[in-house]
Amino acid sequence: MSAKIETIRHSLAHIMAYAVQELYPGAKFGIGPAIENGFYYDFELSVPLAPEDLLKIEKKMRELLAQNIVFKKQKLTRTVLVRMFKKQPYKLELLKEIKQPTIYESGTFVDLCSGPHVKSTKEITPDAFKLTKIAGAYWKGSEKNKMLTRIYGVAFAIKKELEDFLKIQEEAEKRDHRIIGKNLDLFVFSDLVGKGLPLFTEKGSIIRRELERFVVDEEIKRGYKHVYTPELAKVELYKTSGHYPYYKDSMYPVMKIDEEELILRPMTCPHHFQLYASKPRSYKELPFRIAELAKQFRYEKSGELTGLIRVRSFCLADAHIICQKEKAMDEINGVLDLIEYMALKLGLKAGVNYRYRLSLGDRKDSKKYFKDNEAWNFAEGVLRNVLTKRGKDNFFEAQKEAAFYGPKIDIQMKNFAGKEDTAFTIQYDFVMPKRFKLSYIDQDGKEKEPIVIHRSSIGAIERTMAFLLEHYAGALPLWLSPVQCMIIPIADRHNQYAEKIRDELNFLRIEINNGNETVSKRIREGELQKVPYLIVVGDKEAESGKISVRERGRGDIGAMELSKFTEKVKMEKDA
Amino acid sequence: MSAKIETIRHSLAHIMAYAVQELYPGAKFGIGPAIENGFYYDFELSVPLAPEDLLKIEKKMRELLAQNIVFKKQKLTRTVLVRMFKKQPYKLELLKEIKQPTIYESGTFVDLCSGPHVKSTKEITPDAFKLTKIAGAYWKGSEKNKMLTRIYGVAFAIKKELEDFLKIQEEAEKRDHRIIGKNLDLFVFSDLVGKGLPLFTEKGSIIRRELERFVVDEEIKRGYKHVYTPELAKVELYKTSGHYPYYKDSMYPVMKIDEEELILRPMTCPHHFQLYASKPRSYKELPFRIAELAKQFRYEKSGELTGLIRVRSFCLADAHIICQKEKAMDEINGVLDLIEYMALKLGLKAGVNYRYRLSLGDRKDSKKYFKDNEAWNFAEGVLRNVLTKRGKDNFFEAQKEAAFYGPKIDIQMKNFAGKEDTAFTIQYDFVMPKRFKLSYIDQDGKEKEPIVIHRSSIGAIERTMAFLLEHYAGALPLWLSPVQCMIIPIADRHNQYAEKIRDELNFLRIEINNGNETVSKRIREGELQKVPYLIVVGDKEAESGKISVRERGRGDIGAMELSKFTEKVKMEKDA
Secondary structure, rough: OOOHHHHHHHHHHEEEEEEEEHHHOOOEEEEEOOEOEEEEEEEEEOOOOOOHHHOOOHHHHHHHHOOOOOOEEEEEOOOHHHHHHHOOOOHHHHHHOOOOOOEEEEEEEEEEEOOOOOOOHHHHHOOOEEEEEEEEEEEHOOOOEEEEEEEEEEEEOOOOHHHHHHHHHHHHHOHHHHHHHHHHHOOEOOOOOOOOOOEEEEHHHOOOHHHHHHHHHHHHHHOEOOOOOOOOEEEEHHHHOHEEEEEEOOOOOOOEEEEEEEEEEOHHHHHHHHHHHHOOOHHHHHHHHEEEEEEEEEOOOOOEEEOOOOEEEEEEEEEEEEHHHHHHHHHHHHHHHHHHHHHHHHOEEEOOOOEEEEEOOOOOOOOOOOOOOHHHHHHHHHHHHHHHHHHHHHEEEOOOOOOEEEEEEEEEEEEEOOOOOEEEEEEOOOOHHOOOOOEEEEOOOOOEOOOEEEEEEEEHHHHHHHHHOOOOOOOOHHOOOOOEEEEEEEEEHHHHHHHHHHOOOOOOOOOEEEOOOHHHHHHHHHOOOOOOEEEEEEEEHHHHOEEEEEOOOOOOEEEEEEEHHHHHHHHHOOO | OOOOOHHHHHHHHHHHHHHHHOOOOOOOEEOOOOOOOOOEEEEEOOOOOOOOOOOHHHHHHHHHHHHHEEEEEEOHHHHHHHHOOOOOOOHHHHHOOOOOOOOOEEEEEEEEEOOOOEEEEOOOOOOOOOEEOOOOEHHHHHHOOEEEEEEEEEOOHHHHHHHHHHHHHHHHHOOOHHHHHHOOOOOOOOOOOOOOOOEEEHHHHHHHHHHHHHHHHHHHHOOEEOEEEEOOEEHHHHHHHHHHHHHHHHHOEEEEOEEEEEOOOOOOOOHHHHOOOOOOOEEHHHHEEEEEEEEEEOOOOOOOOOOOOEOOEEEEEEEEEEEEEHHHHHHHHHHHHHHHHHHOOOOOOOOOOOEEEEEEOOOOOOOEEEEEEHHHHHHHHHHHHHHHHHHHHEEEEEEOOOOEOEEEEEEEOOOOOOOEEEEEEEEEEEEEEHHHOOOOEEOOOOOOOOOEEEEEEEEHHHHHHHHHHHHHHOOOOOHHHOOOOEEOOOHHHHHHHHHHHHHOOOOEEEOOOOOOOOOOHHHHHHOOOOOEEEEEEEEHHHOOOEEEEEEOOOOEEEEEEEEHHHHHHHHHHHO
């Protein structure tokens, strides 16, 4: 039986260190664990490494692997170990912290390590690993310590797996929304503004506005009250909701103004509850669906900030449905209808691009989950029922993934490589109505307590943009494309005709590219900018009153009447 | 010659105190100055006052006025004064602070006062004043001191002026946007959210969204890049702009996050400059017009917060035009075109509802105004030129009203009573480009410095909403009305026909009012809600396929074909 892949990765870290020991005498060693898809090792070297050095180290590693080196574990006295690592300050530091130190010997490389490792390098496929990256890393992750050189590698059981992985990686890099965002001029960051706070350019703002208006218009059509509430509120509001004590570390610092303590909001629900509770409500007003394009502010560690995916301020397509618990099933069904409709408009299908996760509570854990067995049973039953009726194949259940105040449905979105992440959720909440004393007067004249459904429809606008840019590798659907059509006049004398075409296509966002470059260069420019349609006009077109069209992904689709093009594009836009 | 109105008002304050002394023996006196339109006096009384007590005091005042009481000024020694006011602790306190105390005697009322006063009450028209309000007021305005009873009065030279004033006051109260906002359910405040932070309800949000989309769409049409930038940034950004030291007291407190000091933005310009400066710019990209619906945060004293007019967080229709100084004239002209177009859509005309103020600098004051005579001369010349060409009647000049960084045009909006206030401004700025090192590569390949025009197009959305609600007394133009048409089915059997009409009028925001109330009560409800069109449908209408229409402000306009109504309303909506 072959060794576990983690063991292989860890052993490769040692072999890499062995190679470094051979190639860079005097190197000092930090730590070298297995990680997702591979391994790394931290070194203190007297020379900086260049990318080509990785090939040299890889070559040396393969020589070592071919020697069928055996990994031997030993337990030695602390005195012997201190002597053995006397030139390795990092190992000596670690030694102090380890209660029962053991070492692993592989050839002439000895490491302080508890294993496990492969028996011998025979178990490692020499062409199923690759060194990928050099990075700086502080010893023990602290800025106060020395910066070491970290070498990353990826490793798999067989060569085919490595190849597949590298292919996906390559694709992922091409699709990285941060790179696309830069190439297509969609958003920027500024040192003077701050970390995790994107500034959207004109083009990025077009995408964002299209998404936002789409959300607002569709939600209003479906009976949501779309509101505006403040981005900040008194800390007291989040104490009432119960969020503050649990959530404090993800919130911004408190701002004291006069006698008030204000804080940027990390969520919208208590704001919406204040609107609901601003006057007495009747059963006739339920379901009360309040939606908002809600700016939210959360502290994220600077190391975790990633383009538009993880930011410190974002805009959530948020909503809260306040209704009788008997109506919860219908409402959640309606939410799923909405989500699926919107996803479809974005080109994403349930069961293909995403699926649902029913996240359940735990009756035995009343610290993590509000204690009310009956309410949990009812709520979980409602969610399961809705999901089952909509088709068993598109959802799965997960234990102990619920929110404090009730079970939820997570929308698990798959990226281009099939990796699944929670994009946003629908939560059934039977706790907040109590905390905020939400109520309605029922048909029988009695005051009753409603339940709340927290939901998004497309998630955070920033994250959705990032997802779509990666999903489409920048080639967004027509309605979301910042420039929908580029008109390229062959020569200056065709400018007028180009302008005439532009005016007739005034339902599209159009750019006329009449720069000094050659036509083919301007076409290439339009293609790089992922413009859905390029229209080239010259003498022939001006005379015949036609246009020559290039469609993104299809290339030249020939000359056509403007009216025919209009018809085609309108249909695509409204699809 | 009659006394100055301020003197009359101040003397009336004394006469009121005299009346209180007679009616409430043992009263202790605070201060009693003249104020805009009238006067007040603060008293410590052993009994609380009711509104009807004001009539009693007024009556007593008129009796005193009829006695032709003479005001006599005297200078006495401090020892005498201390004895004289021994039962008046507030006067004794004031006495300590006054260097050369004098008193005024009028009848048996003696006050510590430096005057001036009327010679005798003969100079005061007894029916040209009125006591208006009782309020609590802390002694010397500090919460640490005792709360006194303040009585307000208004006073004029002649009765007609008082009557006119009271009429406008009455109208102002009816038009108060806070009251309209409550009656029409447009926005609320919440103690748990905080002061000066409005929450917009569904209906208020409709008005806001209509305004916002109107701004964005129109500005994009006119070549603005509409962007989104963060609501907060590093303090450093506002130090670079030079705003921080001057503006600190109006800003929110600093929030420390990791090693960054962040602050909610009080203005948008430095954010837009960061977008401009994110890459090198060519002269071909100018004029670079960046616009945003920009959330801004400013600290306002809690006593100054007023509905939507003065808030602690607002959304400014903001923009910055970066251009060559030679293009400034064209750009400012374009801004005025835009402002006038938008104002007209809101029903406001230049010269009637608003006019322009050209706010100039002062070459001698280089502390308040950036020192650069040439730049000031040029910029003021540009603004004066533009305004003069557009018509001399719509503008006036004001010395020493400019911004630090250049002259500006203020849009002076008149409210229903003719009172003029600055709604927003257009500023010519030759300082910020230096501070942010903004530049462009000109046609000759050289790097040059542009100028910046800061401008709004309709001001802050919140304040514009407040203004429009007061201007129209809640009866907003059709396109801004939250409910544009209310359909009232006479009986339940007409519901179906009502729904059919609603579906055909799907370009309008429609409410079907099929409550249990009588038709006339429901019509009244629609009128109170300022709904532009009420459609009543019963047997007659269902049979004939027509509708009966009531138009806001006109009443019943009779039965008509649905198609005719559609035509009429569409025309009004798109006007």
